Amino acid sequence: MSFARMPRVVALVVGAAALLGALAAPAPAVTIDLVPVGNAGNANDPATGNLYGGVAYDYAIGTYDVTIGQYAAFLNAVAATDTYSLYNGSMATDLNVAGITQTGSSGSYTYSVINNGGNSANRPITYVSWFDSARFANWMANGQPTGAQSSTTTENGAYNVNGATSGTAPAKNVTNPNTSALPTFFIPNESEWYKAAYYSPLLNSGSGGYYTYATQSDTAPGNVIGSGSNQANYYTGSGYSVTQSGTFSATQNYLTDVGAFSASGSFYGSFDQSGNVWEWNDLTGTAGSSRGLRGGEWNDFALSVSSAGRLTAVTSDEQDFVGFRLASTVIVPEPSTWVMAAGGLACGGFSMWRRRKRA
Secondary structure (H helix, E strand, O other), X not given: OOOOOOOOEOEOOOHHHHHHHHHHOOOOOOOOOEEEEOOOOOOOOHHHOOOOOOOOOOEEEEOOOOEHHHHHHHHHHHOOOOOOOOOOOHHHHOOOOOOEEEEOOOOOOEEEEOEOXXXXXXXXXXXXXXXXXXXXXXXXXOOOOOOOOOOOOOOOXXXXXXXXXXXXXXXXXXXXXXXXEOOOOEOOOHHHHHHHHHEEOOHHHXXXXXXXXXXXXXXXXXXXXXXXXXXXXXXXXXXXXXXXXXXXXXXXXXXXOOOOEEEOOOOOOOOOOOOOOEEEEOOOOOOEOEEEEEOOOOOOOOOOOEOOOEEEEEOOOOOXXXXXXXXXXXXXXXXXXXXXXXXXXXXXXXXXXXXOOOO
């Protein structure tokens, strides 16, 4: 088992044909920065009752949450007629997290990133359901096509959602029917998400173990934006991270740019898996009427942003504190001229949605 930290990855290919096609084609609208997660075969975290964290294979996970800018590019590619409601009007009107406006009429909708107390493009997208997230994963796995929401753009790929916007989430496809290959992007299952956040093979004298926070710490983080270690976007004694005040304002943005806490990554190099927004996960990966959430958010206390923080939700829920990141199974180290290409409970009391606004 290698304990070396692996290099960051921004290129994905499925076979030589996919790579050559990517090199000949224009750069894609969205590039997903990924970090490899190695040390396959690690044990589950004993603190979870040995339920989460063990993964028997290598994979990659998004360095950051999917951003407002990336989601706007997705909408402009497939939502001129927003058949399956990928856009939520609160993405423009809820100023705590707003970032995307929709203009035009059905058949000619366009989407723009808005300035909400600063450039919103690099903040995490919110108000996305599990089905919205799965459709984004399908679009990425299908090579970012442009057109109506159909089986070759959003309705199949990593997941066969086939027009559904609520109810049972399907299991991930073994093969993407549009590429006849492994799905290159998908929503991580709970153990994949948990390992990337909290595991380090260096703990326990090199036998491996888990931190309490995704900042490589067992001590609750601070919440000061910048290059300080062990920091995250959540509510502490000093108040909200963005304002450093405990006073809540309905017109204040509270999201931070992804990676804003630049010295507070996980062992593998992912950022913001403690705080900013809760993130969808696929639980065990089997089909089901609910899906998991991990990581906590800007309006949570330390317990929620720790490894003990865990929620489940129905697949149609869209909230101002929920986003997602993608994972991948196929990795190629980054040559400078390549682009990303898509080829060819531990805490049962956290099982319900809740919302609070501080006066």
